[in-house]
Structures are given as C-alpha cells and as structure tokens.
Amino acid sequence: MTDYLISVKDLSFTYPESEDAHREHPVLNHISLDIERGSFVCILGHNGSGKSTLAKLLNMILTPTSGQILIDGKDITDPQMTEEDIFEVRRSIGLVFQNPDNQLVATVVEEDVAFGPENLGIPPAEIRERVDNALRAVGMTEYAGHSPHQLSGGQKQRVAIAGLIAMLPKCIIFDESTAMLDPQGRKEVMNTIGMLNREKGITVLHITHNMDEAVAADRVIVINEGEIYLDGTPRQVFSEIDKLNAAGLDVPQVTALFAELRQCGFGLPADILSEEEGAELLASALT
Amino acid sequence: MNKLELKNVSYTYSAGTPFCKKALDSVSLSFEKGQIIGLIGHTGCGKSTLVQLLNGLLTPDEGAVLLDGQDINRKGGDLRSVRFRVGLVFQYPEYQLFEETVYADIAYGPKNMGLSKEETDRRVRETVQFVGLSEDCLSMSPFDLSGGQKRRAAVAGIMAMEPEVLVLDEPAAGLDPIGREEILGGIFSYQRKKKSTVIIVSHSMEDMARYSDRLVVMNRGRVLMQGSCREVFSRPERLTEIGLDIPQITRFMLALRKRGIDVRTDIFTVEEAKDEIIRVSGGRHRA
Amino acid sequence: MLKDITLGQFFPGKSILHRLDPRMKIVLSILYIVVIFLCKNLAAFAFITLFTAAMVVLSGISLRTILKGIKPLIFILAFTAIYNLFFYGGDRLLVKLGFIEIYYEGAMYAVAMVVRIVCLLVGSSVLLTYTTSPIMLTDGLERLLSPLSKLKLPVHEFSMMMTIALRFIPTLIEETDKIMNAQKARGSDFSSGSLVRRAKALIPILIPLFISSFRRAGDLAVAMECRCYRGGNGRTKMTQLHLSFRDFAMLFVILLCGAAVLLINRFVPGFSL
Numbered sequence: 001m002t003d004y005l006i007s008v009k010d011l012s013f014t015y016p017e018s019e020d021a022h023r024e025h026p027v028l029n030h031i032s033l034d035i036e037r038g039s040f041v042c043i044l045g046h047n048g049s050g051k052s053t054l055a056k057l058l059n060m061i062l063t064p065t066s067g068q069i070l071i072d073g074k075d076i077t078d079p080q081m082t083e084e085d086i087f088e089v090r091r092s093i094g095l096v097f098q099n100p101d102n103q104l105v106a107t108v109v110e111e112d113v114a115f116g117p118e119n120l121g122i123p124p125a126e127i128r129e130r131v132d133n134a135l136r137a138v139g140m141t142e143y144a145g146h147s148p149h150q151l152s153g154g155q156k157q158r159v160a161i162a163g164l165i166a167m168l169p170k171c172i173i174f175d176e177s178t179a180m181l182d183p184q185g186r187k188e189v190m191n192t193i194g195m196l197n198r199e200k201g202i203t204v205l206h207i208t209h210n211m212d213e214a215v216a217a218d219r220v221i222v223i224n225e226g227e228i229y230l231d232g233t234p235r236q237v238f239s240e241i242d243k244l245n246a247a248g249l250d251v252p253q254v255t256a257l258f259a260e261l262r263q264c265g266f267g268l269p270a271d272i273l274s275e276e277e278g279a280e281l282l283a284s285a286l287t
Numbered sequence: 288m289n290k291l292e293l294k295n296v297s298y299t300y301s302a303g304t305p306f307c308k309k310a311l312d313s314v315s316l317s318f319e320k321g322q323i324i325g326l327i328g329h330t331g332c333g334k335s336t337l338v339q340l341l342n343g344l345l346t347p348d349e350g351a352v353l354l355d356g357q358d359i360n361r362k363g364g365d366l367r368s369v370r371f372r373v374g375l376v377f378q379y380p381e382y383q384l385f386e387e388t389v390y391a392d393i394a395y396g397p398k399n400m401g402l403s404k405e406e407t408d409r410r411v412r413e414t415v416q417f418v419g420l421s422e423d424c425l426s427m428s429p430f431d432l433s434g435g436q437k438r439r440a441a442v443a444g445i446m447a448m449e450p451e452v453l454v455l456d457e458p459a460a461g462l463d464p465i466g467r468e469e470i471l472g473g474i475f476s477y478q479r480k481k482k483s484t485v486i487i488v489s490h491s492m493e494d495m496a497r498y499s500d501r502l503v504v505m506n507r508g509r510v511l512m513q514g515s516c517r518e519v520f521s522r523p524e525r526l527t528e529i530g531l532d533i534p535q536i537t538r539f540m541l542a543l544r545k546r547g548i549d550v551r552t553d554i555f556t557v558e559e560a561k562d563e564i565i566r567v568s569g570g571r572h573r574a
Numbered sequence: 575m576l577k578d579i580t581l582g583q584f585f586p587g588k589s590i591l592h593r594l595d596p597r598m599k600i601v602l603s604i605l606y607i608v609v610i611f612l613c614k615n616l617a618a619f620a621f622i623t624l625f626t627a628a629m630v631v632l633s634g635i636s637l638r639t640i641l642k643g644i645k646p647l648i649f650i651l652a653f654t655a656i657y658n659l660f661f662y663g664g665d666r667l668l669v670k671l672g673f674i675e676i677y678y679e680g681a682m683y684a685v686a687m688v689v690r691i692v693c694l695l696v697g698s699s700v701l702l703t704y705t706t707s708p709i710m711l712t713d714g715l716e717r718l719l720s721p722l723s724k725l726k727l728p729v730h731e732f733s734m735m736m737t738i739a740l741r742f743i744p745t746l747i748e749e750t751d752k753i754m755n756a757q758k759a760r761g762s763d764f765s766s767g768s769l770v771r772r773a774k775a776l777i778p779i780l781i782p783l784f785i786s787s788f789r790r791a792g793d794l795a796v797a798m799e800c801r802c803y804r805g806g807n808g809r810t811k812m813t814q815l816h817l818s819f820r821d822f823a824m825l826f827v828i829l830l831c832g833a834a835v836l837l838i839n840r841f842v843p844g845f846s847l
Contacts, residue, residue, distance in 0.1 A: 046463045046464070046465050046466075047433070047434060047435060047462075047463045047465075047466060048433065059800055061796055061799065061800065083804075087802045087804070090799070090800055090801070090802050091802055094800070095797075095800045097793065097796075097797060098461075099790075099793060101745055101790070102789075102790045102793035102794050102797065103793065103794065103797035104741065105737070105738060105741060105794070105797075105798060105801075106709060106737060106741060107707075107708055107709050107737065107740045107741045108707070108709055110812075111709055111812070111813075114811075114812035115798075115801055115803070116801040116802060117810075117812070118809055118810050118811055118812060119801060119802040119803050119804065119809055120802055121808045121809060121810050122810060123810065124810055124811060124812055124813075124814050127810065127811075127812040128812055131812060145586075147741075147744075148741065149744040149745055149748070152330070163801065164801075167801070167802070179461045180460070180461050182329065182330045182490055183329065183490050183531075183532050184329055184330060184530070185330075209463035209464065212535070248463065248464060248465040249463075249464060250464045252535055253493075253534060253535040253536040253539070253557050253560075254535055254536065254539050256557045257536060257539070257557050257560050257561060257564075260557060260558075260561045261561060261564065261565075264561070264565060266568075275535055275536075275538045275539035275542050276542055278539055278542075279539055279542030279543045279545070279546055280542075280546070282543060282548075282564070283543060283546035283547065283548050286548055286564075286567065286568055287547070287548070339755065342759060344755050344758060344759065367761060367763065370758065370759055370760075370761060371761060374759065375756075375759040376759075377752065377755065377756045377759070380756065382749075382752075382753065382756075382782055382785075382786055383753055383756040383757060383760075383778075383782055384782065385777065385778045385781035385782050385785075395760055395778070396760040396761055399760060399761030399762065399763075400761060430785065444760060445759070445760065448760070448761075
C-alpha cells in the first residue's frame with residue numbers, strides 16, 4: 001500500500017458571501033488528491049485557478065466548505081480538533097509565502113529562524129541546535145547575525161525556509177514562493193527545495209506558474225477553474241501541449257519545438273523536457 | 288535620429304562613505320526614436336539606476352543625459368516637464384494606485400500636466416484599450432481589480448501622459464503566462480500606434496527577444512553588448528558567462544551544435560528553430 | 575534621502591559594554607541617571623564627566639560617532655547655557671555690559687547644566703542604545719517587566735510589537751522612497767505651492783503606503799499563525815540571559831561612583847547647586 005501523507009477527498013471551497021460577484025462561484029470544486037510521503041509535487045495553474053487556496057486549506061488557515069482532508073491519517077476537518085491538534089498540523093505542514101518581505105518577524109536572521117521553535121516551547125539548547133542546523137541546510141549560516149532587510153529576495157526566502165525546517169515539518173508548501181524573485185533568487189530557492197526533498201526527505205508541494213520549475217518534480221498537477229485538469233509525471237503532463245495552452249499555461253520551448261517537428265513529419269517523441277535529451281535524440285535522428 | 292542619449296554617465300550610491308557603491312561606470316548609450324529597446328542584465332547590474340537617471344529622479348555624478356540633444360539636468364531646466372516626456376513605470380507599479388476610481392487614477396498624470404478635461408478623457412479611454420481593460424473597470428475602485436488588472440491600470444496611468452519615451456522596469460514581474468502576454472502585448476500595441484520610444488527592463492531574454500527591436504545587455508554597471516536581437520544572440524556563450532538565462536531554445540541549438548549538427552545558434556524562438564532544423568535535415572524526415 | 579536615516583543606532587562590537595546582560599544595562603542606565611542628578615558641586619561634575627569619558631573608552635565607540643550624536647542637540651545646549659549665563663542672578667557679579675549682567679553663579683549653573691545634559695546623553699547612549707541591539711533591548715525590557723504580566727499587563731505583546739516595528743521600519747522607509755519616486759514620475763510636486771497644496775500632494779503617497787502596510791500586516795499575521803504563534807503562553811526563548819561576574823562588577827562600579835559623588839558633594843568645597 002502506498003504511504004500517503006496528505007489525502008484530500010471531495011474538497012470544495014467557496015469564499016463566504018462577499019460583495020464582489022466574481023467570488024461566488026466555488027474556488028475549488030470537488031477535488032480529490034493523494035500526496036505520497038517524500039514526493040516532490042508541483043501544482044500548476046494560472047492566477048485565480050484556486051491553487052493557492054488549496055495551500056491555505058491544507059494548513060488550516062482556511063476551512064473547507066465541504067469535503068475531507070487527511071494529514072498523516074488524521075482528519076483535520078473534524079470539528080473535534082483541539083487547538084493543540086491545529087498547531088500540530090501547522091507544525092508538520094509548513095508554508096512559504098510569495099512575498100519574502102512579509103513573512104520574516106525578527107530583526108535578526110537567527111532570531112527569526114528561532115521564532116517557530118520558540119512558539120512550540122522547545123527548550124533553549126535544542127532551539128539553538130535546530131536553528132544552526134536549519135541555517136546550515138539552506139546555506140545561510142554566515143548571515144545568521146544579519147538583519148533581514150540587508151538580504152536579497154532569494155536569501156529572505158531561504159531564511160523563511162530555515163524557519164520552517166527548524167520546526168521539523170513533514171511537508172513544506174511553497175505558495176508561489178519564486179514568483180517575486182529574480183532568476184538568481186529563483187535558482188537559489190529551487191536548489192534549496194530540491195535539497196530538502198532529496199536529503200531531508202521532506203514532502204514538497206510547489207505551487208507555481210513557471211513551467212521550468214515543474215520539470216524537476218516527481219509529479220505535476222494542473223489545476224484549472226477549481227478542478228484537477230491534468231495529473232501525472234512532468235513528461236505525461238507536458239506532452240499535452242494543447243490542453244496546457246487552453247488552461248493558460250506554457251510548455252518548455254523544447255517540448256513545443258518537438259511537437260511542431262512531429263507535425264512536420266519527424267518521428268520524435270512528445271515527452272521531451274530538457275534541451276540536452278532533446279539534442280541527443282534529434283542529433284541521432286539527423287545523422 | 289536619437290531620442291534619448293547617455294554620455295559617459297557614472298553614478299555612485301552613498302559617495303564618500305564606506306558604503307559607496309558604483310552603480311554605473313561611464314555608460315554611453317543612445318536610444319533611437321520609435322524603437323522598442325530591451326535592457327537586460329541581472330540584479331545589481333545597474334539597470335534600475337539607469338532608468339531613474341533617464342527621467343531625472345537621479346542626477347549623474349559624471350556625464351549627461353540628453354533628451355532631444357538637451358541635457359535634462361541643465362541649470363534652469365524643468366525636470367517636471369522632463370518627467371512628462373520620459374514616462375517611467377516602476378517595478379510592481381500597482382502599489383502606486385491611490386485614487387477612488389480607476390479612471391481618476393489613470394487621469395492623475397494627465398491632470399498634473401494641466402491637460403483639458405476633454406483631452407484627459409480621450410487619453411484615459413484610449414489607454415485602457417491598449418492595456419485591455421474594459422470601460423466598466425473605469426468606475427471601479429482600483430483596489431477591487433485583480434492583480435494583473437491592477438498592473439495594467441498602473442501602466443495605463445503612465446501611458447495616458449503620452450510620453451515621448453516610455454520606460455518600464457520589469458513590467459511583467461510576478462505575472463503568470465497570460466498576465467505577461469497581456470501586459471507586454473499592450474505595451475507593444477501602444478508603441479506601434481504612438482510610434483514612441485519604449486525601453487523595457489527585464490530579466491527575461493525570451494520576452495525581450497520576442498518584443499524588442501534592439502537589445503542592450505548590461506553587466507556590473509557597464510554596457511556589455513548591444514545590437515539587434517540577432518546580433519546579441521549570435522554570441523550566446525557570452526550571455527551565459529555573466530550568468531544570464533538565455534532562452535531554452537537557444538541552449539537547445541547550442542547543444543545540437545555541440546553534437547556535431549551544423550545549425551545556427553542565434554535563434555530565440557520556437558518557430559525559427561523549427562525552420563532551421565527542417566533546413567539542416569534537408570527534407571530527410573519525410574522519407 | 576530617507577534611506578540615510580539610521581534608526582535605533584546600534585554599533586556592533588565586542589566591548590565589555592556590548593557583552594553586558596541587557597537587563598543589567600537597563601538597570602545600570604537608570605542608576606547612572608540618578609548619579610548624574612546627585613552631582614551638586616563642580617568637583618562632582620568633573621568626576622562624572624571623567625566617569626562618562628571612561629565609559630566611552632570602554633565601549634570602543636569612536637569619538638566622532640559620539641560627537642555626531644550630540645550635534646542635533648547643539649541648539650538646546652546653547653540655549654541652556656545662554657539662558658543660565660545671562661538670566662541667573664547671584665551675589666558675585668563677574669561682568670557688566672550695559673544691561674547684561676553675568677554672575678559667577680550663573681556661569682557655574684550654565685556649565686553644570688551643559689555637563690549634565692551631555693553626560694546624560696552620551697552615558698545612556700554608550701550604555702544602552704549604541705551597544706545593545708534593538709532585539710536585545712526589547713528582550714531585556716520584556717524580561718525585566720515580566721513580573722508585571724502577573725498583573726495582566728500585556729508585556730509580551732508589547733515587546734512583540736516593538737520587535738515587529740523595528741523589523742519593518744527599514745522596509746517602510748524603502749517603500750516610501752519608492753512610492754514617492756513613482757508619483758514624482760507622474761508629475762506629483764511635493765516641494766512647491768502653499769502649505770495646503772503640499773499637504774494634498776502627500777495623499778498619493780500616504781494612501782498607497784497605508785494600503786501596503788495593511789496588506790503586509792495581514793500577510794505577516796497569517797505567516798505568524800502558520801508558524802504556530804499564539805501569544806506569550808508556553809513560549810520559550812532561544813537566547814537565554816545569564817547574569818555573570820562582569821554584570822555585577824559593573825553594578826558595583828556604578829554604585830561606587832554614586833558613593834563617590836555623594837562624598838565629593840559633602841567634603842569637597844566650592845560652588846554647590
């Protein structure tokens with residue numbers, strides 16, 4: 001039997017009655033989804049597709065209109081949940097937000113990383129150890145004494161990630177955490193995410209609209225109009241170019257090129273993602 | 288004819304203190320009338336400083352900024368009128384919206400210019416069409432718009448001033464593929480209609496290759512390369528050397544060449560790549 | 575430029591003053607201020623000046639920085655000196671120039687007052703603000719005041735507010751700069767016209783600033799909740815404060831200084847306040 005960390009069953013969410021009409025239709029519409037422990041899942045969708053709402057539901061910032069969410073087998077939609085249970089969910093499912101400026105609390109990097117463990121009431125000596133480990137894991141040790149406003153966007157996001165690692169989470173959700181970064185910062189954060197998943201075995205849900213970032217994932221889920229639109233490995237999902245375009249998403253340029261070449265009669269596969277493998281294939285086809 | 292020119296411009300932040308940082312080092316550039324110019328470089332290369340020098344928000348330490356051959360910082364010159372002639376859209380411009388309605392916000396610039404009510408009205412209605420906002424939006428509060436719409440309203444606020452030169456700093460930052468298309472497409476159609484000079488600062492080679500007539504690549508406060516897109520892309524290795532992301536399709540063509548296929552590498556769109564591959568295959572694939 | 579303002583002036587270092595426990599530093603500062611006000615005669619003022627100078631040396635902060643800190647107060651100092659010099663009556667007339675009369679007592683008063691203000695400022699700066707990071711300061715304050723939380727006073731909440739304010743001041747300054755430039759690019763004019771016009775010109779800056787601050791506050795609240803924040807209850811702290819030998823040594827020195835001042839007041843002759 002597969003080991004699921006998160007199981008979502010028939011989940012719907014509608015914003016409570018608000019004045020603006022565009023919010024009345026459901027943001028998420030009967031979604032069912034299982035996330036395997038230790039996997040790296042990328043959730044794609046254009047703005048307003050409901051992908052960020054999903055993150056807030058999993059972290060209990062929002063409460064679903066209907067449906068069920070199981071985390072580690074525990075039903076978090078159960079009204080019997082105590083405050084302790086809620087904090088346990090938030091500890092084990094960390095959330096990194098979009099704007100790197102608005103999630104750091106303290107005026108010194110290491111104090112900020114300590115913020116989560118301090119809230120959990122961990123003994124001081126252990127907090128120290130966790131903070132040092134977390135900063136080392138994201139490669140920010142030398143900035144421990146800096147103040148957040150001296151850091152670049154990518155560095156701030158790495159500090160935010162360290163703040164979650166120090167709480168020893170099972171899963172970290174990145175809610176468009178790369179959207180406001182420059183290419184350098186994006187690279188830093190993507191490398192950190194990959195490391196967390198491979199070396200620390202943390203389950204990663206990466207929410208983005210950037211295709212290139214999805215290529216590295218084990219699994220890609222496309223959400224469109226509040227529903228699951230495509231779900232599979234990056235190869236499977238990206239070979240559905242027409243469907244992706246219809247959902248307002250791009251595909252990697254090489255994938256698009258191979259699709260065009262196929263239409264011109266080239267006998268090439270549709271599921272090419274990286275330029276290196278594409279070049280290898282095409283070179284042998286041409287010589 | 289050159290519209291806007293920089294002559295040996297240098298700029299240093301916090302000059303004379305231990306924190307001094309040379310942002311621009313003797314930069315000479317000329318922006319031709321009626322072109323779209325893409326200004327590319329990674330964070331800290333001096334491009335954000337450059338755009339603020341163009342409309343007199345910063346004054347060069349050395350050198351001069353010439354608009355129609357006249358130094359904008361000359362004694363007795365009127366910087367405010369320079370700012371109407373060189374319109375500047377900052378990064379994340381949606382944060383500058385403040386009026387009660389979208390209409391009033393777009394009209395703020397033209398009103399400051401002292402234009403008549405009729406002229407202001409004509410410009411507001413024209414610019415919303417360029418950026419693809421519906422007339423219904425005009426009476427709404429700017430804060431009720433979606434993220435992408437806010438961005439477009441803010442850009443319209445500068446366009447409505449009908450500056451002879453329009454400068455945009457990362458107009459598409461943080462937007463999803465649809466949002467990018469809408470904003471960049473809007474700028475493109477505005478430029479084609481008004482024949483004004485447009486300078487777009489960006490990290491994205493892919494976007495700039497698609498929209499601009501001319502590229503300027505900056506690195507460490509200096510101009511590294513400039514020319515038509517074709518000229519700049521003819522040496523993609525130099526771009527990667529300074530840590531810029533070249534389009535995946537260009538990387539793909541480089542990878543093909545490395546494998547002994549004699550293809551051109553100054554290619555940056557999928558369409559071109561397809562034609563090139565069909566050319567080198569000599570029609571063999573149809574067999 | 576707004577960016578040039580450095581708020582909560584803290585100069586990192588490793589001097590003995592930097593390494594003192596922040597709680598002790600707050601207590602020491604209070605004691606030090608009391609000692610300054612105990613000074614009654616010139617000898618005592620000379621003594622406290624020397625003592626303050628010794629603290630500056632201990633802190634390792636350059637004289638230039640200290641003088642820069644006094645600079646904004648130059649007018650207040652000048653005013654105090656002149657006021658006391660010219661308007662304080664007494665018995666021993668020193669100079670008489672037309673209607674201006676300067677008395678010995680007035681001159682002494684002027685010196686004493688200026689010394690008092692300068693010592694107050696310099697001493698508390700090197701003891702507290704220059705050598706203590708803002709976070710240590712709020713931390714020390716929170717712990718010193720923690721007995722008050724038994725009286726239901728929101729001590730933890732207060733210190734959290736301080737921390738967040740300190741964290742966001744640089745961010746907001748940067749943001750104000752950015753919005754100002756953006757509106758200037760749209761032809762806003764902040765520097766000419768009547769007062770009413772200038773006040774009106776601030777609206778395009780203040781509204782976006784408020785809106786973004788509210789958004790930040792909202793985002794931050796959610797982020798804090800996600801990191802299991804639930805007020806001060808059951809919360810631990812990574813940095814533990816320990817009073818060490820040097821803290822008590824400094825306390826002893828200050829107390830000694832106070833005793834010395836009292837003795838000087840009593841036994842050294844000369845002008846007395």
